[in-house]
Amino acid sequence: xxxxxxxxxxxxxxxxxxxxxxxxxxxxxxxxxxxxxxxxxxxxxxxxxxxxxxxxxxxxxxxxxxxxxxxxxxxxxxxxxxxxxxxxxxxxxxxxxxxxxxxxxxxxxxxxxx
Numbered sequence: 804x805x806x807x808x809x810x811x812x813x814x815x816x817x818x819x820x821x822x823x824x825x826x827x828x829x830x831x832x833x834x835x836x837x838x839x840x841x842x843x844x845x846x847x848x849x850x851x852x853x854x855x856x857x858x859x860x861x862x863x864x865x866x867x868x869x870x871x872x873x874x875x876x877x878x879x880x881x882x883x884x885x886x887x888x889x890x891x892x893x894x895x896x897x898x899x900x901x902x903x904x905x906x907x908x909x910x911x912x913x914x915x916x917x
Contacts, residue, residue, distance in 0.1 A: 844897035866901035
């Protein structure tokens with residue numbers, strides 16, 4: 804029988820943390836099907852181009868950045884949402900303090916709801 808998961812309640816803005824020497828990432832939630840990570844960047848910090856083996860969603864919470872999805876660069880700002888299909892090359896470069904919530908969706912069988 805699968806493990807029963809409990810609800811997650813998080814005040815995200817209280818979790819913002821920045822570091823001069825690297826991007827700060829904090830796992831907010833992790834289960835067999837989903838991982839949610841809060842990512843905090845100082846101006847100029849970047850994640851080089853890479854791809855993920857699963858679908859992922861970026862929800863911008865604070866600041867601005869150049870967000871490269873495939874061969875197109877987007878001016879990411881608060882309120883923006885980006886859904887990235889499996890294997891899409893992407894990169895992030897912060898223009899100012901930049902915070903986003905990254906949700907990674909792993910393939911799994913649907914749960915039975917009682």
